[in-house]
Amino acid sequence: MRDALKPLSLDDIRGIAAWARTAGLGEIELEQPGLRLRLVFPATGGLHLVRSPTTGRFFDRHPARPDPFARPGDRVSARDVIGLVQVERLYRPVIAGRAGVLARFLAETGRLIDADTPLAEITTETEGRHGTRS
Amino acid sequence: MGSSALLFQAPGALDLPNQRRIWALARQVAGWPGIREAASGMSNLLVIFDAQSCDPEALQVRLISTWPAVNDTPEEGRLVELPVIYGGELGDDLGLVADRAGMTPRETAQLHAATDYVVFAPGSSPGFGYLFGLDPRLFTPRKNEPVMRKQTGTIAIGGIQTSIGAAAGPSGWNAIGCLSEPLVPFDPHRDPPSVLYPGDRVRFRIEAIVA
Amino acid sequence: MIEIVQTPPLNSVQDLGRFGARHYGVGTSGAMDDVALATGNLLLGNPAGAAGIEIQMFPFLVKFRSDVAVAITGADCRARLDGTLLPPWWSTNARAGQSLVLQAPATGARSYLAVAGGVDVPVVLGSRSTCLRIGYGGHRGRALEAGDRLACGASPQARQPQGGIGAEPPEAALAAAAVDGARDVTVLRVVPAAEHDAFPESSRRAFWQEAWTVSAQSNRMGFRLMGTPLHLDQPLEIRSSGIVPGIVQVPPSGQPIIQLRDANSAGGYPKIGVVIDADLWRLGQARPGAKLRFASVTQQQAAEVQRETQAYLAEVEALARLCRYEAQG
Numbered sequence: 032m033r034d035a036l037k038p039l040s041l042d043d044i045r046g047i048a049a050w051a052r053t054a055g056l057g058e059i060e061l062e063q064p065g066l067r068l069r070l071v072f073p074a075t076g077g078l079h080l081v082r083s084p085t086t087g088r089f090f091d092r093h094p095a096r097p098d099p100f101a102r103p104g105d106r107v108s109a110r111d112v113i114g115l116v117q118v119e120r121l122y123r124p125v126i127a128g129r130a131g132v133l134a135r136f137l138a139e140t141g142r143l144i145d146a147d148t149p150l151a152e153i154t155t156e157t158e159g160r161h162g163t164r165s
Numbered sequence: 166m167g168s169s170a171l172l173f174q175a176p177g178a179l180d181l182p183n184q185r186r187i188w189a190l191a192r193q194v195a196g197w198p199g200i201r202e203a204a205s206g207m208s209n210l211l212v213i214f215d216a217q218s219c220d221p222e223a224l225q226v227r228l229i230s231t232w233p234a235v236n237d238t239p240e241e242g243r244l245v246e247l248p249v250i251y252g253g254e255l256g257d258d259l260g261l262v263a264d265r266a267g268m269t270p271r272e273t274a275q276l277h278a279a280t281d282y283v284v285f286a287p288g289s290s291p292g293f294g295y296l297f298g299l300d301p302r303l304f305t306p307r308k309n310e311p312v313m314r315k316q317t318g319t320i321a322i323g324g325i326q327t328s329i330g331a332a333a334g335p336s337g338w339n340a341i342g343c344l345s346e347p348l349v350p351f352d353p354h355r356d357p358p359s360v361l362y363p364g365d366r367v368r369f370r371i372e373a374i375v376a
Numbered sequence: 377m378i379e380i381v382q383t384p385p386l387n388s389v390q391d392l393g394r395f396g397a398r399h400y401g402v403g404t405s406g407a408m409d410d411v412a413l414a415t416g417n418l419l420l421g422n423p424a425g426a427a428g429i430e431i432q433m434f435p436f437l438v439k440f441r442s443d444v445a446v447a448i449t450g451a452d453c454r455a456r457l458d459g460t461l462l463p464p465w466w467s468t469n470a471r472a473g474q475s476l477v478l479q480a481p482a483t484g485a486r487s488y489l490a491v492a493g494g495v496d497v498p499v500v501l502g503s504r505s506t507c508l509r510i511g512y513g514g515h516r517g518r519a520l521e522a523g524d525r526l527a528c529g530a531s532p533q534a535r536q537p538q539g540g541i542g543a544e545p546p547e548a549a550l551a552a553a554a555v556d557g558a559r560d561v562t563v564l565r566v567v568p569a570a571e572h573d574a575f576p577e578s579s580r581r582a583f584w585q586e587a588w589t590v591s592a593q594s595n596r597m598g599f600r601l602m603g604t605p606l607h608l609d610q611p612l613e614i615r616s617s618g619i620v621p622g623i624v625q626v627p628p629s630g631q632p633i634i635q636l637r638d639a640n641s642a643g644g645y646p647k648i649g650v651v652i653d654a655d656l657w658r659l660g661q662a663r664p665g666a667k668l669r670f671a672s673v674t675q676q677q678a679a680e681v682q683r684e685t686q687a688y689l690a691e692v693e694a695l696a697r698l699c700r701y702e703a704q705g
Contacts, residue, residue, distance in 0.1 A: 093463040095452060095545055112539055115463070120549055120688060121695035122463070124539035167567050167650030168678030170620045174570070179615060204398035204618035206642060211398075211618030216653075216679040217686070286616065287401035289640035291510065294401065295616055306611075307644075309628040323644070324613060331401070332510060337627075351400065353500045353512045359400045 039066060053108055053130045077155040079129040080137075083148045087116040087123070091140040101127075103135045113151060116144070131155040169201075169216040173228045174209045179325070183208050184285050184297065186235045188363060193231065199224075205286045205363055207295055207326070242284070242364030247329070248345040249278065253375035255316055255343035260376070262305045262322055262339050270376035276300055277320075277341065278369040282327065284361045290331035292317075292350020294361045299327045311335035318344035320369070329367075345372040377441035378491065380524040381475070384433035386595075389495050389514035389526070392425040393637065394503035398618060403641045405505035405513065408432075408596060408660030409486050411550075411685065412450035415543050416490030418693040419447045419467040421531065421700060426494030427504035429520070431487045432596075434480035438489070440470045444528050445492040445536045448476075449543070451484025451661060467696075468540035484661040493529030509597065509638050537703035543692045550688055552658065553671040561587055562662050564655045566670040567678055569623065569647035571612060579606040583624075583648055587667040588632065594664050596638040601668065605630025608646060616644040622651035622659075624670075634659065652678040654685045 039047075039061070048070055051059045061068040083089065091114050092099040101113045107127040114125035114136075127133075134152040138144055166172045173190075177183055187205050194203040194212055199219030204211040214224060251274035252259040263273040282296035299322065307323045312335065319330035321338035328338060331350040351359050361367065392413065393406025407413040407430050414424035434453060447467035448455040455462045458474045467490075470476065478487055497504050497515050506514025515524060553563045572580065588601040606626050619625075623635045625645035634651060635643065636659065649670060651659060662668065673681075 093542075094548065095464050110539070112463070115542070117544065118695060120544045120691040121699065122466075122542035122544065123537075123699065124541070126539045166569055166647070167620055167622055168652040168654065168675060168682060170650075172570055172617055174615070174617075202396060202398055204641070206617030207615035209615055209617045211620070213395075213620065216675070216682050221675045287399060287618075287642060289401070289616070289642045291401035291641070295642070307628075326616065326644075334509075351402075351510065353400075353402075358501070362399070 039063075039068065044068065044070075077131075078134070079131065079153040079155050080149040081113065081125060081128055081151040081153060083116050083125065083144050083146055083150050084123050085116055085118055086144070086146045087118040089125070089138045089140065089142050089144050089150055090115045090117065091136055093122075099140075101133050103133055105133045107131065107133050107153060125150055127153055129153055129155050166211065170211060170213045171221060171224060171228070172206075172209055172211055173232070175232065177208070179208045179297070181283055181297065182237045184283070185237045185240055186232075188240065189238050190228075190232060190235045193235070194228070197227070207285055207297070240283070240364035242362065242366060244281070244366045244368060245361060246368045246370055247348075248372045249320055249342045249369045250345045250372050251277070251320075251342035251374045251376075253342070255319055256341045256375070258321075258339035259341040262303060262341055265305055266302050268302070271374050273303065274342065274371060274374045274376075277303060277327070278371050282367045284363050284365045284367065286363055287359075288328060288331055290350070292331040292359050292361065293329040294359075294363060294365075296327050296329070296367060299325060301325075303327075305339050307337035308339070309337070311337045314340065316343055317350055318348060320344070377528065378444070378526050379439045379441055380437075380520050380522055380526070381439050382435065382437040382522055383520050384436075385519050386433050386508070387429060387431045387436060387520045388506040388508060388518075389427050389497055389504060389520070390430045390506060391427040391494075391504045394501055394505050394507070394513070397501040398641055400501070401641050402501060403507065403509075403639055404621060404637055405503070405507045406637050407488065408637055409450050409488065409657040410660075411546050411657040411689070412486070412660075413488045413490065414689055415465065415546070415692055416447035416449040416467070416488050417494070418689060419541060419543055419696050420445050420490055420492045420536070421697065422490065422492065422494055424689060424693075426490065426529070427497060427514075428488050428490040428495060429526075431478055431489065432485060434478055436478040437475065439475050440472055441525070442472050442528070443470065445469050445531075446476070447490040448478065448487060449490070450487040451481035453478035453481045453487040462540070463542055465545045466540050466542040467536050469536050485663045486660055491528045493531035496527040496529040507638065535700075537699050541696060541699050546657065546688065550685060552655075553673070555669050555671050561667045561669045562658050563669050563671055564658060565652045565673040565678060565681060566624065566649040567652060567673060567675055569649050571614070571646040572648050574608060574612060574646065575606060575626075575648060576609050579608075582606060583632070584670055584672060587669055590662050590664050590666045590668060592664045596636060598636050598639050599634045599659065599662070601632045601634065603631070606632065606648065612646055614644045614646055616642050619643045619647075620650065622653065622656050623647055624649045624651065652681060654678065654681040
């Protein structure tokens with residue numbers, strides 16, 4: 032964590048805001064001598080559609096493993112793999128793309144799907160303004 | 166021998182003229198299309214081929230039909246003299262071999278050292294190779310249960326063959342002695358890497374007989 | 377550059393083996409599961425035979441000292457990159473400072489870590505494989521130890537697409553031979569060998585119909601099998617010959633031995649059969665205690681299985697290349 036006595040720059044604040052968004056926080060407050068910072072991220076109720084990267088067969092888990100990558104209700108980050116699309120001998124990842132909560136899958140595991148087909152919905156919470164006070 | 170190899174066993178005796186022909190055959194076969202390796206054994210040749218481009222049956226036929234015309238060419242090799250201590254702790258089967266031969270251990274050692282051996286083929290471990298020329302009186306079957314041999318350089322008899330052990334490990338051969346000077350049988354960074362090659366002659370010089 | 381942080385013994389750098397050196401009496405060495413190593417390499421855009429790390433004892437921990445794309449294939453070792461669980465048979469971009477942990481697999485015996493550009497150790501007698509038995513090749517001629525640092529070769533295929541790409545595991549993609557009544561058994565296709573017919577009917581029947589158990593005395597040199605002893609009616613004087621990995625020998629004890637990658641290059645025991653090249657990877661994944669059955673095939677049938685395996689690898693290579701190309705897009 033940051034040295035508490037070092038004053039925060041605007042870049043620092045942007046960095047903290049980006050991190051907080053990715054982590055799915057709604058609000059974060061920091062305090063140091065001479066500065067109190069509160070960032071608020073009002074939920075916009077955004078919905079992110081995760082689309083298939085390619086035509087192939089969609090799986091919500093790797094066929095060689097019992098557990099799915101993610102279940103509805105799980106918190107996911109933008110880089111998380113939440114499924115696979117098999118193209119012949121190759122598997123391509125289905126990546127969340129946005130941080131949030133996996134709301135539901137839109138395709139059944141094992142189903143043949145086209146490229147760009149929506150496969151899952153992620154409820155995002157991270158759009159909004161931030162404020163500073165000193 | 167499996168999906169991408171054949172073992173050609175030459176008819177006839179295990180002897181030097183036949184083995185020279187095996188070496189000549191190996192040189193020829195190595196140049197045939199689709200052949201990856203041609204490795205000489207004791208009057209046999211292991212031929213490894215690319216199964217996608219080589220028909221094993223055609224290869225068999227070609228080997229069988231080529232063999233009669235392969236010429237016995239003189240081997241190119243060096244004479245290598247190696248000092249040996251017969252018997253003792255590292256040659257603890259000398260007595261067994263001697264009993265079976267109906268000789269004393271001393272006579273056995275002298276008979277073993279009397280022959281110049283020809284290296285017929287690379288051995289089971291790199292460096293020394295399979296030696297030919299063992300006097301039939303010294304033929305001794307391999308053991309049923311292999312014994313751990315710690316030392317490389319062990320001189321042993323297995324069936325109708327004699328060898329110099331190139332690696333520590335379990336062996337069913339009968340150990341009758343050991344090289345008196347340590348030799349690294351194989352070092353890939355050395356030139357040449359192996360101590361002995363097919364075609365070389367080996368003369369064992371008796372340093373001592375511990376019986 | 378990758379640094380070995382923690383490793384038990386017997387993990388080593390291997391490629392697909394050392395060929396053309398039989399004149400020296402040198403065996404092939406190379407990956408026990410050659411298909412796994414090749415697949416990992418092909419996912420990364422390496423030649424199939426680039427050197428990688430064979431892991432047969434776990435847990436295995438490495439730290440990346442530079443950015444490098446990697447692939448983990450073979451037995452499912454639940455690889456975690458900085459704590460994130462990777463799918464099996466998967467490739468990903470590792471960044472400098474990240475750690476990779478491989479855990480003991482629940483099934484299978486060996487995992488493979490391939491790196492973009494291949495593990496850069498000196499070529500010895502035409503190969504980067506380690507010959508553990510004699511002590512040359514690979515990384516300093518020995519198994520890996522904590523503190524070892526391995527350089528990675530230069531690679532034009534520097535990065536995997538985001539999120540990585542994976543291959544369908546061979547267990548699913550390549551059909552094994554089936555034998556009647558065999559469950560929880562690894563079936564290996566075998567071509568009968570020179571001394572097969574010299575065995576009496578009872579021994580031949582035992583060889584083909586029994587489930588053999590892989591004993592604890594089994595390793596990269598060979599597998600000792602347990603089952604009904606096989607005996608010749610009369611002892612045969614076998615002249616020593618070159619042997620190949622997969623050869624099933626019957627020593628005087630009657631318990632077959634399958635010679636494998638680190639075996640001697642020659643031998644003199646009676647040979648009853650040879651496991652086909654294309655099934656050697658299945659042996660590479662068989663653990664002590666596993667049960668094996670042998671299915672008799674001809675060389676033509678063996679060549680057909682080899683073609684299927686090559687087709688699988690070619691597809692993985694082509695699709696992986698396409699994915700990387702699109703990702704650069």
